[in-house]
Amino acid sequence: GENVEQHPSTLSVQEGDSAVIKCTYSDSASNYFPWYKQELGKRPQLIIDIRSNVGEKKDQRIAVTLNKTAKHFSLHITETQPEDSAVYFCAASNTNRDDKIIFGKGTRLHILP
Amino acid sequence: GAGVSQSPSNKVTEKGKDVELRCDPISGHTALYWYRQSLGQGLEFLIYFQGNSAPDKSGLPSDRFSAERTGGSVSTLTIQRTQQEDSAVYLCASSLAGLAGGQETQYFGPGTRLLVL
Numbered sequence: 001g002e003n004v005e006q007h008p009s010t011l012s013v014q015e016g017d018s019a020v021i022k023c024t025y026s027d028s029a030s031n032y033f034p035w036y037k038q039e040l041g042k043r044p045q046l047i048i049d050i051r052s053n054v055g056e057k058k059d060q061r062i063a064v065t066l067n068k069t070a071k072h073f074s075l076h077i078t079e080t081q082p083e084d085s086a087v088y089f090c091a092a093s094n095t096n097r098d099d100k101i102i103f104g105k106g107t108r109l110h111i112l113p
Numbered sequence: 114g115a116g117v118s119q120s121p122s123n124k125v126t127e128k129g130k131d132v133e134l135r136c137d138p139i140s141g142h143t144a145l146y147w148y149r150q151s152l153g154q155g156l157e158f159l160i161y162f163q164g165n166s167a168p169d170k171s172g173l174p175s176d177r178f179s180a181e182r183t184g185g186s187v188s189t190l191t192i193q194r195t196q197q198e199d200s201a202v203y204l205c206a207s208s209l210a211g212l213a214g215g216q217e218t219q220y221f222g223p224g225t226r227l228l229v230l
Contacts, residue, residue, distance in 0.1 A: 001171070006155075032217055043204065043221040044156065089156060098161070099144050099208060099217050100169060105155035 002027040004092050006104030014112050019080055021107045023090035024072040030092040033066060033073050034101065038087045047088075048075070077109075085111045115139065117222035119205050125228045126195055134190040134225045138207030145188050146208075146219060147180060151201045159203075162188065195229045202226050 003026040013019045025033075034049035050057045050064045050073065057064050061080075066073040077084055090104040118137045126132050138145050147159040158172040162182040173179070177195075182188040192199055206219040 034218070043223050045221070046218050049218070093217060095217055098163060098169070100146075100158065100161045101217070101219060102158060103148075103156040 002030060002092055002094070002102040004090060004102050004104040006090050006107055008107060009105065010108045010110070012110040012112055013080055015080055015082060017080055019077045019084070019109055021075045021088055021090065021109070022072060023074070023092075023104050024070075025092040025102075026071070027092065027094060028068075028071060029094045029096070032093045032095045032101075033064070034091050034093075035064060035075050036089040036091065036103075038089065038106075040086070044089060080111050082111050082113070085109060117205055117207050117220050119203075119222040119225050121225060122223065123226045123228075125230065127230055128197060129194055131191065131193045132195055132227065134192075134203050134205075134227070136188045136190070136205030136207075136222060138186065138188070138205070139220055140186075142207035142209055142220075143185070144208045144219075145182055146206045147188070147190050148204045148206065149174075149201045150204055150224070156204065159190070192227075195227075197229050200227055200229045 006023045031052040035047050036044040037047045038044040048059050048062050048064055050066050061078050063076045087106045087108050089106045091101045093101040120135045143164045145162045149157045160180045161169040177193045180190045202224040204224045205222040208219045
């Protein structure tokens with residue numbers, strides 16, 4: 001089955017700097033890659049996703065890139081703000097098979113003042 | 114509209130007792146998922162229901178765990194003979210699912226925090 005690895009487990013960046021979280025997946029048939037943000041004590045919420053037919057997607061300060069050949073994808077947050085502090089989860093799914101999503105173990109992002 | 118709801122929000126039980134956790138998905142969502150999140154850990158997949166298909170139980174950690182989804186809506190996760198290592202937050206999510214794009218987004222409930230003493 002699918003296995004998703006996520007790095008780093010913890011990341012601290014200065015406010016205003018950029019943050020990058022990287023994930024790899026094992027199933028070459030995976031075609032859908034969502035990213036979820038979980039603030040302390042709250043439920044995970046989708047922030048952005050990308051499908052295998054595109055290499056990059058951007059939404060304001062966040063962007064995701066996908067390298068299908070290498071089976072890795074990344075989340076980029078620019079001009080980080082205090083409210084970006086949270087745990088971020090990457091995930092992968094093969095929507096041609098089913099809608100089961102396999103999550104990475106998460107990255108705890110700290111934005112330093 | 115109403116999101117995914119779960120009950121109870123917190124549950125404290127004694128080792129060896131059975132517990133039932135409930136999930137009410139968003140109306141019309143055909144897919145329902147259960148995850149377990151231990152303190153500071155990731156989202157561990159437990160079980161997945163899609164419409165009337167047989168559930169994907171591949172993530173259930175032991176035969177003490179089971180889940181049902183009645184009428185394609187409400188789901189109950191049951192843990193029998195609870196152990197201390199079962200202590201975690203149990204999250205439920207639902208999605209519209211289907212083969213068309215844009216329906217895979219999972220919407221999470223607030224979770225049930227289970228503590229086994």
